[in-house]
Amino acid sequence: MLAQEELTAVLHPHHAMTWAEARQLAYRCAAPLPPGPTSLGTAIGCTLARDVLARQDLPHYASSAMDGWAITGEGPWALTGPGRGLAAGEASVIATGGLIPAGATAVLRKESGQVSGDGYLSLRPEAKPGETLPGRHIRPAGEEATAGDILIPAGTLLNPAHLALAAVAGHDQLQVQRKPRVAVVMTGSEVVTSGEPAPGQVRDAFGPQLDAVIPQLGGVPGGQLRIGDSYGEWLAALDGAGDGKRPEVTITTGGTGKSGTDHFRAAVAALGGRLLLDGVAMRPGHPAVLAELPDGHFILGLPGNPLAAMLALMTLGEPLLAALGNRPFQEATPLLSGADVEASPGKTRLIPCRIVHGLVFPADHAGPGMMRGLAWADAYMAVPPEGASAGERVPVLPLPWTAPIGTPAPLSTESLQRGRQTGWPA
Numbered sequence: 325m326l327a328q329e330e331l332t333a334v335l336h337p338h339h340a341m342t343w344a345e346a347r348q349l350a351y352r353c354a355a356p357l358p359p360g361p362t363s364l365g366t367a368i369g370c371t372l373a374r375d376v377l378a379r380q381d382l383p384h385y386a387s388s389a390m391d392g393w394a395i396t397g398e399g400p401w402a403l404t405g406p407g408r409g410l411a412a413g414e415a416s417v418i419a420t421g422g423l424i425p426a427g428a429t430a431v432l433r434k435e436s437g438q439v440s441g442d443g444y445l446s447l448r449p450e451a452k453p454g455e456t457l458p459g460r461h462i463r464p465a466g467e468e469a470t471a472g473d474i475l476i477p478a479g480t481l482l483n484p485a486h487l488a489l490a491a492v493a494g495h496d497q498l499q500v501q502r503k504p505r506v507a508v509v510m511t512g513s514e515v516v517t518s519g520e521p522a523p524g525q526v527r528d529a530f531g532p533q534l535d536a537v538i539p540q541l542g543g544v545p546g547g548q549l550r551i552g553d554s555y556g557e558w559l560a561a562l563d564g565a566g567d568g569k570r571p572e573v574t575i576t577t578g579g580t581g582k583s584g585t586d587h588f589r590a591a592v593a594a595l596g597g598r599l600l601l602d603g604v605a606m607r608p609g610h611p612a613v614l615a616e617l618p619d620g621h622f623i624l625g626l627p628g629n630p631l632a633a634m635l636a637l638m639t640l641g642e643p644l645l646a647a648l649g650n651r652p653f654q655e656a657t658p659l660l661s662g663a664d665v666e667a668s669p670g671k672t673r674l675i676p677c678r679i680v681h682g683l684v685f686p687a688d689h690a691g692p693g694m695m696r697g698l699a700w701a702d703a704y705m706a707v708p709p710e711g712a713s714a715g716e717r718v719p720v721l722p723l724p725w726t727a728p729i730g731t732p733a734p735l736s737t738e739s740l741q742r743g744r745q746t747g748w749p750a
């Protein structure tokens with residue numbers, strides 16, 4: 325949590341917080357949420373907070389690896405009923421995975437034995453050598469792990485195979501780094517949620533994308549709410565249920581212009597909260613606001629213009645959710661600009677871009693109210709206020725839905741085919 329002196333310095337009216345300062349503040353203002361238990365069904369993509377141990381040997385009993393008979397020593401064998409212990413010279417039917425009966429020394433595969441009319445089992449003449457050797461076709465207990473072994477170390481990002489391993493080791497719940505719940509409150513009476521909007525109306529750009537982006541930023545969607553623009557509605561929305569069940573983060577969209585922020589500020593003040601950040605020297609997205617309530621929950625106010633909102637979300641929401649989720653701060657990568665970008669006095673320009681052979685190319689159709697440039701892009705560039713010439717380095721960050729910058733491109737079909745012919749692709 326930030327000390328009041330730090331905030332006072334940052335919120336000083338003559339100090340316009342830079343884009344880089346704003347990212348840092350959004351990271352440093354939040355402490356990681358504590359770890360907690362989660363069921364296997366909800367653990368995918370979580371970071372394991374405690375080692376997963378083998379609760380018992382894996383497998384926990386010796387079993388048959390084949391369909392056939394459990395046998396004792398060399399044949400022929402007298403067949404007995406399945407599921408009970410065997411005496412010397414006895415055998416009983418067993419299926420793959422079946423519990424090896426006490427006294428059994430091996431499993432004889434179905435295709436290696438034959439049963440005579442008088443109930444005796446014998447080895448077929450064509451059976452492979454060694455079929456009756458001790459331990460043959462028996463999967464011993466503890467072959468995969470011994471009770472107490474670390475199967476998955478703390479810190480692992482859980483994938484589907486980890487969940488399966490935890491399940492076969494007898495776990496129902498895992499201790500994971502908790503993820504912040506993020507609710508979305510959307511404002512704007514001109515916003516419609518279906519069909520083609522009439523003049524004066526706009527089709528909602530946030531409902532469809534925010535609940536998809538929140539998990540990509542490490543959060544859990546905590547519900548969407550649409551409100552009008554009265555103070556009472558703002559207050560009720562920011563208060564959440566008001567019974568301690570408030571989500572760790574509430575994102576609001578729209579209403580960051582003067583009249584709207586008045587409601588934002590008044591509601592935050594009424595709930596005993598404080599503004600951590602009031603505007604950022606960036607374009608678009610400069611009216612973004614970040615506040616903290618006394619219970620440590622955060623409210624992030626995004627501007628209504630769709631691209632401005634998404635770039636403000638990446639500037640402030642991405643580091644905030646990273647801090648709450650105990651993940652490292654994501655540094656921008658300096659890459660060579662593939663084009664001249666004009667100066668924007670006093671403001672960092674955030675532009676959706678594409679990376680082609682290590683050069684970044686700014687998107688067209690990247691006005692504050694447009695989505696076309698972002699939909700084309702695979703990253704965004706933060707051009708300093710003085711602009712950038714082609715060939716100059718500019719900070720670049722991935723979009724929440726693209727791979728980290730520097731990740732090799734997927735192998736092409738041609739390179740895979742070449743690899744099959746010549747060894748392994750370079």
Ligand SMILES: Nc1nc2c(c(=O)[nH]1)N[C@H]1C(S)=C(S)[C@@H](COP(=O)(O)OP(=O)(O)OC[C@H]3O[C@@H](n4cnc5c(N)ncnc54)[C@H](O)[C@@H]3O)O[C@H]1N2
Nearest residue numbers: 512515526527528529530578579580581584627628629632
């Ligand atoms: N006099 C001034 N006017 C404006 C300023 C300024 O400094 N002085 N700043 C401009 C900038 S920059 C931005 S950004 C916006 C901020 O607007 P608000 O956050 O108050 O948002 P609204 O006024 O509610 O909406 C702005 C714009 O966005 C559209 N919108 C809203 N919600 C949605 C949605 N769910 N889906 C799609 N589009 C949405 C809304 O219809 C407006 O067109 O203020 C500028 N004005």
Ligand code: MOO
Nearest residue numbers: 608609610632692
């Ligand atoms: O800064 Mo506004 O956020 O341009 O669109």
